[in-house]
Amino acid sequence: MSKYFLNYLDELESEAIFVFREVYAQFRNPVILFSGGKDSILLTHLAKKAFFPSKIPFSLMHIDTGHNFPETIQFRDDLVKELGVDLLVGSVQEAIEDGRVLEEKGKNATRNSLQITTLLDAIEDNKIDCAIGGGRRDEEKARAKERFFSHRDEFGQWTPKNQRPELWNLFNGKMRQGEHFRVFPISNWTEMDVWNYIKRENIAIPSLYFAHERKVVWRSDSWIPVSEYLPKIENEQVFTKKIRFRTLGDITITGGIESDADTLSKIVDEVSSMRETERGNRSDDKRSETAMEDRKKQGYF
Amino acid sequence: MKIDKNQLLRFTTAGSVDDGKSTLIGRLLYDSKSIFEDQLDAIEKTSKRKGHETVDLALFTDGLKDEREQGITIDVAYRYFTTPKRKFIIADTPGHIQYTRNMVTGASTANVALILIDARKGVIEQTKRHSYIASLLQISHVIVCVNKMDLVDYKEDVFNSIVHQYEDLSSKMMIKDVRYIPISALEGDNVVHRSENMKWYQNAPLLHTLETVHISSDNNMIDARFPVQTVLRPQNDEHRDYRGYVGRISSGIFRVGDKIKVLPSGFTSTIKSMNIHDKQLEEAFSEMSVAMTLEDEIDVSRGDMLVKVNNSPEVTQDITAMLCWFNEENARPRAKYILKHTTNDQKAIIKEVLYKVDVNTIKRLEDDKELSMNDICKVKIRTTAPLMVDEYIQNRNTGSFVLIDEATNETVGAGMIM
Ligand SMILES: Nc1nc2c(ncn2[C@@H]2O[C@H](COP(=O)(O)OP(=O)(O)OP(=O)(O)O)[C@@H](O)[C@H]2O)c(=O)[nH]1
Ligand SMILES: [Mg+2]
Numbered sequence: 001m002s003k004y005f006l007n008y009l010d011e012l013e014s015e016a017i018f019v020f021r022e023v024y025a026q027f028r029n030p031v032i033l034f035s036g037g038k039d040s041i042l043l044t045h046l047a048k049k050a051f052f053p054s055k056i057p058f059s060l061m062h063i064d065t066g067h068n069f070p071e072t073i074q075f076r077d078d079l080v081k082e083l084g085v086d087l088l089v090g091s092v093q094e095a096i097e098d099g100r101v102l103e104e105k106g107k108n109a110t111r112n113s114l115q116i117t118t119l120l121d122a123i124e125d126n127k128i129d130c131a132i133g134g135g136r137r138d139e140e141k142a143r144a145k146e147r148f149f150s151h152r153d154e155f156g157q158w159t160p161k162n163q164r165p166e167l168w169n170l171f172n173g174k175m176r177q178g179e180h181f182r183v184f185p186i187s188n189w190t191e192m193d194v195w196n197y198i199k200r201e202n203i204a205i206p207s208l209y210f211a212h213e214r215k216v217v218w219r220s221d222s223w224i225p226v227s228e229y230l231p232k233i234e235n236e237q238v239f240t241k242k243i244r245f246r247t248l249g250d251i252t253i254t255g256g257i258e259s260d261a262d263t264l265s266k267i268v269d270e271v272s273s274m275r276e277t278e279r280g281n282r283s284d285d286k287r288s289e290t291a292m293e294d295r296k297k298q299g300y301f
Numbered sequence: 302m303k304i305d306k307n308q309l310l311r312f313t314t315a316g317s318v319d320d321g322k323s324t325l326i327g328r329l330l331y332d333s334k335s336i337f338e339d340q341l342d343a344i345e346k347t348s349k350r351k352g353h354e355t356v357d358l359a360l361f362t363d364g365l366k367d368e369r370e371q372g373i374t375i376d377v378a379y380r381y382f383t384t385p386k387r388k389f390i391i392a393d394t395p396g397h398i399q400y401t402r403n404m405v406t407g408a409s410t411a412n413v414a415l416i417l418i419d420a421r422k423g424v425i426e427q428t429k430r431h432s433y434i435a436s437l438l439q440i441s442h443v444i445v446c447v448n449k450m451d452l453v454d455y456k457e458d459v460f461n462s463i464v465h466q467y468e469d470l471s472s473k474m475m476i477k478d479v480r481y482i483p484i485s486a487l488e489g490d491n492v493v494h495r496s497e498n499m500k501w502y503q504n505a506p507l508l509h510t511l512e513t514v515h516i517s518s519d520n521n522m523i524d525a526r527f528p529v530q531t532v533l534r535p536q537n538d539e540h541r542d543y544r545g546y547v548g549r550i551s552s553g554i555f556r557v558g559d560k561i562k563v564l565p566s567g568f569t570s571t572i573k574s575m576n577i578h579d580k581q582l583e584e585a586f587s588e589m590s591v592a593m594t595l596e597d598e599i600d601v602s603r604g605d606m607l608v609k610v611n612n613s614p615e616v617t618q619d620i621t622a623m624l625c626w627f628n629e630e631n632a633r634p635r636a637k638y639i640l641k642h643t644t645n646d647q648k649a650i651i652k653e654v655l656y657k658v659d660v661n662t663i664k665r666l667e668d669d670k671e672l673s674m675n676d677i678c679k680v681k682i683r684t685t686a687p688l689m690v691d692e693y694i695q696n697r698n699t700g701s702f703v704l705i706d707e708a709t710n711e712t713v714g715a716g717m718i719m
Binding site: 004005010011012014018021022049055138141164167168170174175187190192276293 | 307308309337338339340343347362364365366367369375376377378379380381383388390402403405406409410520522530531533534535536537539540543545547548549554576577578579586587588589590592603627639641642644697698701702703705710711712715
């Protein structure tokens with residue numbers, strides 16, 4: 001009988017496809033939260049598989065901090081065109097200009113938590129009842145507690161102490177008007193699984209993930225790319241390093257690592273020998289022990 | 302026995318509060334070198350701040366603020382690790398009775414349950430409750446970890462007497478495969494490495510046991526069941542006539558050319574093709590997510606089930622089941638609930654509570670029929686339209702359901718069909 005079991009990548013793929021189809025069946029107006037990072041690219045790839053030969057029946061939604069890597073935006077626009085789906089953009093820049101949120105000040109300023117308001121506004125304005133995210137339980141200790149179908153109250157809040165039981169593969173997406181769900185199809189994937197799968201399926205990803213030369217500064221223990229958005233510090237030394245990024249987010253806080261990995265195979269090898277987690281060099285998570293949990297309770301991704 | 306290194310094993314922890322479940326998972330991750338340096342740094346810092354002399358290994362899974370404040374687990378934490386032999390998904394669940402529903406959540410998808418027992422306390426009520434739940438859930442393999450052996454001088458007779466207590470308990474339940482390991486999660490004895498302190502124990506330590514336990518026969522490969530999630534009708538010219546029924550195969554094997562029956566309608570047809578994305582399949586099995594097309598144009602929609610003509614589940618509006626109740630609010634007799642079974646949602650009423658189980662004695666309480674939080678009962682349920690069911694013992698996917706309260710939308714109970 002040994003022929004009839006799935007290897008782990010097929011099992012994870014099958015689980016994710018099942019979740020996508022449940023979302024389609026249970027919700028009226030779902031979107032895929034698309035950041036341009038590898039996890040959201042993986043999500044769209046899995047969604048494509050789940051609904052083939054139909055198009056992906058959801059729009060992509062990008063919560064744009066305004067602090068982007070130009071490559072990410074290019075990649076996003078190309079992908080949207082290729083998939084033939086709609087793109088919704090929630091702009092943090094506009095929220096700042098409209099006075100909905102207050103920009104942080106100082107050299108450690110980030111727009112990370114400002115995304116919460118923009119995300120919740122975009123969900124409300126577009127009458128979204130389900131936002132599909134690329135969160136993985138292995139990323140972070142608060143994420144390790146998340147359900148596949150995660151309920152949000154009318155204020156968009158998560159209550160980790162009182163989550164609905166979620167047994168077997170029976171996902172309860174029922175809610176009241178004004179509430180919504182966050183759904184995480186790749187909950188059970190690790191960073192290693194993501195890379196192995198990207199390699200196996202040969203999924204296109206932004207060049208930023210591959211080692212390349214870039215101007216960087218050393219801040220909060222990582223190499224932060226120099227960009228027009230990065231607040232300058234006087235006399236700070238700028239280096240040119242061969243680096244690559246393990247995660248992609250706001251360009252002002254996403255740290256790169258020194259690397260020679262310029263192919264998917266080399267990345268897989270590198271990731272498997274890594275001694276630090278991928279979020280280890282994201283300064284947004286380093287702010288306090290419960291930074292992620294606090295943001296998530298308020299409605300963060 | 303051959304273990305495929307590409308196979309996933311899902312296991313859960315269980316047992317009473319403070320028996321050391323989270324510490325054990327921390328130890329397992331730490332000794333198998335599955336902890337990243339920044340995670341370790343963070344946990345060393347927190348441990349120091351809380352005044353611990355050594356690293357508190359439970360912090361690897363107790364990630365919520367409230368959990369860290371109270372030093373207990375509240376909700377399931379999922380952790381992942383890989384050894385050269387296998388990939389693992391761990392669900393570390395709470396021991397506190399108040400959070401039993403989270404324990405059931407973590408245990409419902411597990412192949413293996415680690416039941417922890419404090420060597421000083423032996424088998425206690427929560428041990429029994431969790432063991433009973435594990436047996437109801439049909440978790441095929443139970444590994445009883447007698448923990449905190451360091452606090453009883455690593456004595457063999459303490460271990461043996463707990464083994465006897467547990468054998469007594471498990472003989473009253475349906476647990477197929479039980480193994481026993483004396484451990485110290487705190488010190489690491491018999492977790493990844495063989496214990497120097499318990500030379501009297503001859504068998505393998507925990508990790509080796511997890512790496513070698515045989516799980517591929519746990520899936521039902523006999524009864525072909527395909528609950529339809531939705532129907533795909535692409536709006537492009539190239540696939541104008543395509544009508545794909547998509548879903549995840551619950552059990553069994555389907556092949557192109559198989560004669561199938563649609564339930565509950567009873568229409569029959571033949572499988573014309575199966576695919577995952579652009580890959581055509583001749584054969585597909587549990588638990589693959591596929592799309593199927595049929596030779597005939599028949600009415601099929603979400604909630605229907607495709608099965609082979611010669612092997613059907615029961616099609617019925619009346620089921621008998623073991624029901625675990627999760628909600629603070631008691632079950633209301635004859636109130637309507639939404640019953641979610643495979644891809645099928647139907648209104649349902651609990652017609653009758655047959656008996657409640659006293660988890661301490663595993664005896665039936667025929668007089669007490671009030672269903673309150675954490676109770677386990679045998680019930681009769683009637684639904685407004687037919688369900689296609691198998692016994693849970695035969696089939697986890699088509700034998701399980703949850704109940705949802707229509708007023709609050711909460712998941713209030715979980716059932717296993719008999
Ligand atoms: N001496 C000793 N103490 C242990 C051992 N394992 C765990 N402990 C201690 O027991 C206490 C509870 O451990 P946890 O791992 O949090 O227990 P738990 O079973 O996860 O508790 P809940 O999740 O709340 O049900 C902690 O203080 C641990 O340090 C052991 O093997 N020996
Ligand atoms: Mg615990």
